[in-house]
Amino acid sequence: MSIVTQSKFSQSSSVQINESVPRQRLLCHCLSVSHEEVQQCISDTSAESVHEVMRGCGAGKGCTACHCRIKDLLAGLCDDCGESKRRCLCAVAVG
Numbered sequence: 001m002s003i004v005t006q007s008k009f010s011q012s013s014s015v016q017i018n019e020s021v022p023r024q025r026l027l028c029h030c031l032s033v034s035h036e037e038v039q040q041c042i043s044d045t046s047a048e049s050v051h052e053v054m055r056g057c058g059a060g061k062g063c064t065a066c067h068c069r070i071k072d073l074l075a076g077l078c079d080d081c082g083e084s085k086r087r088c089l090c091a092v093a094v095g
C-alpha cells in the first residue's frame with residue numbers, strides 16, 4: 001500500500017479567479033446558463049417544455065445532461081417540502 005504525500009494537483013499552476021464576477025449556479029454547463037436565467041426564461045416566455053426553454057435561453061442545447069434540471073424547474077416547487085414537484089413525495093399516499 002502506498003501513501004500519497006503530495007497531491008499531483010498541488011504542482012499545477014495557480015488558477016486566477018475573477019472575484020468581481022458574481023458566482024451563479026450553473027444549470028447548463030455546456031452553454032453556461034444559470035438557474036436564474038432558466039427561471040427567468042420560464043417566467044418571461046411561459047415555457048412549458050425543455051424545447052421551449054432551449055429556444056428561449058439556449059440551455060440544454062449541448063450534451064442534454066441538464067434536461068432533468070430544466071424539467072425540475074418547469075415542474076415548480078412543492079409548497080410543503082420545497083423540493084421539485086417531480087421528485088417530491090409529499091403527495092404520495094401512505095398505505
Ligand code: FES
Nearest residue numbers: 028030062063066
Ligand atoms: S449541461 Fe446543458 S446541454 Fe450539457
